[in-house]
Amino acid sequence: MDVRQLPVNIGYLNHAGIALSAEERTCLQAGFDACRFKEGFHTLKFWGIIHGINAKYYIVQGLQEDPLKPRITLYSKDYAHWARLPSVTDEMRRKTRHVRGRFTGDPSFDFEYCYRKPNFKANDEDEHGNDVLTERTSLKEEERLAATVELINHEVEVMPRGYLRKSAKDEVKPNPMWQGLSLEEALLRSNYYHANPKRMRKLTAMVPPRNVPAIDFLESIEDAHSKPWWLVRGYRGSTVVTLRSLLWEGYTFFMVPDSRTFGSFYSGYGERNLDVVHMLPCPVAIDAE
Known part of the structure; x- marks a missing residue:
């Protein structure tokens, strides 16, 4: 989630068991301002928290104008001192x-x-x-x-349909005309796409009637083999819709229908749930490697 909207957006995650104390919110906001000023990011995203045995890792990511391009990831254990994570090999x-x-x-x-x-x-x-x-x-x-941060991003990070737009020059940018999803649309898994440039939608003879190449260029979680790993729920009288992952327990995406307000957050142990096949009504293969 965008760090500038942290005080408001964190409230949308309370139903998922995610909350920050008053001390954490105050200290993190000050740390975010210093981090953004020092690094000069276009957008700074509060990625989440990985809970260690003796300490927590607070993780942020600096995004470019194209949200799908590689990001710079930083972590901190005391809100104030932020260090870059090494490039993943x-x-x-x-x-x-x-x-x-x-x-x-x-x-x-x-x-x-x-x-x-x-x-x-x-x-x-x-x-x-x-x-x-x-x-x-x-x-x-x-x-x-x-x-682990990279793996979570590649496997479960999602974005709503229409938020990203692909130009004729293959440039991906946020769509300024997008006004959000209606409640009916927000409750459908087919309206959420993997935010992973390696998971582009494959061209087939059976193209969905509503397919628009400029916005439907990413793979939907409804189309992917990971479809059963997601739970979609409406809260607060369906004024907030959440999408929760069973594969990476702790990852939650939230969205306010009929608005541009959405975000995601991870709060967990940083371990892939290899027992997800036992949580589903029918057998689903999962690559443990």
Whole structure:
């Protein structure tokens, strides 16, 4: 959510169990102003909170005019001092998928784990008789934090239909003519798109009648295989609609019908819910890797 609307927008998330104390709101607002002035971001977004065992990570992201372009992510544990997360590499992504367990709250902490090597058969041994099927390696918590934020963004971050507009030059910008979704539209999962440039809608012979290439260029959560992982609910007499993820428990998207007010927030442990298949009425495959 936009940090400039934090005092108002955080109230829309109370039904999802997300709240900030008066001290957190005051200190964070001061920290956001200093961070935005120092970094010179076009838009500063309060991404969310990852709860570690000994401390919390408050996370913000600096957005460009095109919300789908790469972002700069910063974190803080004391509201005042903000540090940039490292750029995510393929090795960090691979290691993060193997690590299990909660964050500790110490960015310098090393997670050690064993993983199964590819292209080796069971019971293979080296010249010293040691098992070569597995290998022990480590990953710093700061690197895991960066990769986890990116993974959550890629898998569950959504935006409402029509908010983004794609020009003939393939430039993506917020649509100034968009006035929000009606209540009926906001309650339909087909009106929420993955905010991920790698999940563009595929062109097929069966094009939906309402398809408008300028705004329907992203994959809808209704079209994706992740459809059962979302819960849509209306609160406050349906004056607020929320979309909650079961895959990343703690991610909540909110929207006020018939207005341009919407946002998302993550508040959780930073762990993918691999048991989501047991929470659904029918079996759904999930990639644990």
